[in-house]
Amino acid sequence: MKWQNPWYDAAKPHHTPEGFRNPEPDLRQPGDLQRWRKERKAQGLPLPPRQGYEAFTQQWWQQADLSGEQDCVWWLGHAAIMLRLDGRYGLIDPALSPRISPLRFYGPKRKTPVPLAINDLPSLDWVLISHNHYDHLDRPTINAILRRFPQVQFIVPLGLEPWFRRAGARHVVQLDWWQQTQRHGITFHAVPARHWSMRTLYDRNRSLWCGWTITTAKLNFWFSGDSGYSEKLLDIARRLGPFNLAALPIGAYAPKWFMQGQHMDPQQSVALHQAIGAPVTIPVHWGVFELADEALDEPPRELARALEAVNQSKMRFRPWIIGERASLNNINQE
Template sequence: MAWKNPWYDPHLEHHTPEGFKNPEPELRQKGDLKKWQKERKASGLPLPPEEGYPAFISRWCQPVDLTGSEDAVWWLGHAAIMLRLAGQYTLIDPALSPRVSPVSFYGPQRKTPAPLQIADLPSLSYVVISHSHYDHLDRPTIKQILRRFPQVEFIVPLGLAPWFKRMGARRVTQLDWWQTVQLDSITFQAVPARHWTMRTLWDRNRSLWCGWVIKQAKLNFWFSGDSGYSDSLLAIPERLGPFNLLALPVGAYAPKWFMQGQHMDPSQSVHLHQAAGCPLTIPVHWGVFELADESLDEPPWVLDQALRDAGLASAFFYPWKIGQRYLLKNLIQDLS
């Protein structure tokens, strides 16, 4: 018997009876994946960082500093973000394993060390997930979280709650695009993204993908998740802005003919940064896994060039080191 979407709403454009879809046209054609893999192998891509991996790690990685109790945000590498708000810790898309793959011996491997281990955390209240791909929903990391913090609340896109329940999670909230939940003093709202989901050969697009808007006191934070560019994303700052913190992807964009429907390039992220009013923006989705054709060290200089082309200063949109912390009390001061 064919699987039917139990959350299907015929009034929503991104719903289908079999799962979910992007409102935008699908850009990939049948056979494109094999074509890209063949071209990539023939060209020997991706190339290593220009100065080698050890030098890249030395330049771009640092241990996480958990001292103090002030509200803060950390970039943990790739798309992983950590927040400390009113003493409560939130992890977003924590992928801290040596590989992001259904198996431990094959698949994309970390090229830079994880700056944090779950055992390092003094507490953990919330885990937010953008979608089911292995570099965003990492089963070994989730298992570690559940062993150490069994009462943690997971906030996930529509369709992912059953996976977390099978993992033993006790508290799971799943949301559709534009839906909101308030937990303690923090509001979490799922927002659209242009992407897709798949963990096995049989579950393509059976769970939703999304970005998140997180609000608490003076913080208004848009984490875009994994997303290709679409003009429809401009509705997010129009409806939910002004934001004072963004996290936008700047990696896994090459080659554009293959990646553009699911990953932004730096120039597109700069356009969203500008449309959102140029708040402090963390470039994410780079620096850890070689998922596309660009080298690990390419996104920072491509981002710098995109900002120059747009006539923007880099003071509010610059590459962070993996593990870097920013104290949120500085947001108002720095943006004034």
């Protein structure tokens, strides 16, 4: 019997009876995946960083510093973000395993160390997940969270609650685009993204993908999640902005002919950064896993070129070091 979407709402264009879809047209053609795999194998891509992996780690990695009590944001590498708000910790897309794969012995391997372990956290109040790809929804990390913090609140896109219940999570809220929930003075909005979902050969687009906004009295943060560029993303800023902090992807964009429908390149991220008012922006989705054809150290160089091309300040959209933190009070003053 064909699977039917139990959350289907005919009034919503991103819903289908069989799952979910992007409002934008699909840019991929049949055979594109095989073409990409053949071309990257023939060209030996991705290449290592210019100075090698060890030098890259020395330049772009540090242990996360949890000292102090001030409100802070940390970039934990790839798309993983941590926030401390009023002494409460939250995580976004924590993927802290050696591999991001259904198999422990095969699949994309971490090229830089994790900047912190779940056991390093003094507490954990909430976890946001943007979608079910393995580099964003990492089962070993979720298991570690549930062992240490069984009362943690998971906030996930529509269709992922059953996965978390099966994993043993006690507190799960799932949201559709533009829906919200509150916790301890924080408002979480699920917002659109141009992407897709798949965890097995049989569940493509059966759960939703999204970005998140996190709003308090002092913070209005947009985490875009994985997303290709779309003019529709500007609706997020119009409806929920202005933002004083954002996290936009700059990696896994090569080759552009294959990746552009699901991942922004640095030029598109810079255009989006400017269009939403140039808030302090954390470049994410780079520096840890080799998921596309560009080298690990190419995204920050390409970001610098993109900013120079439009005469945009590099200070508000500069590459962070994995494990780096910033005080939210300082962000609000920039």
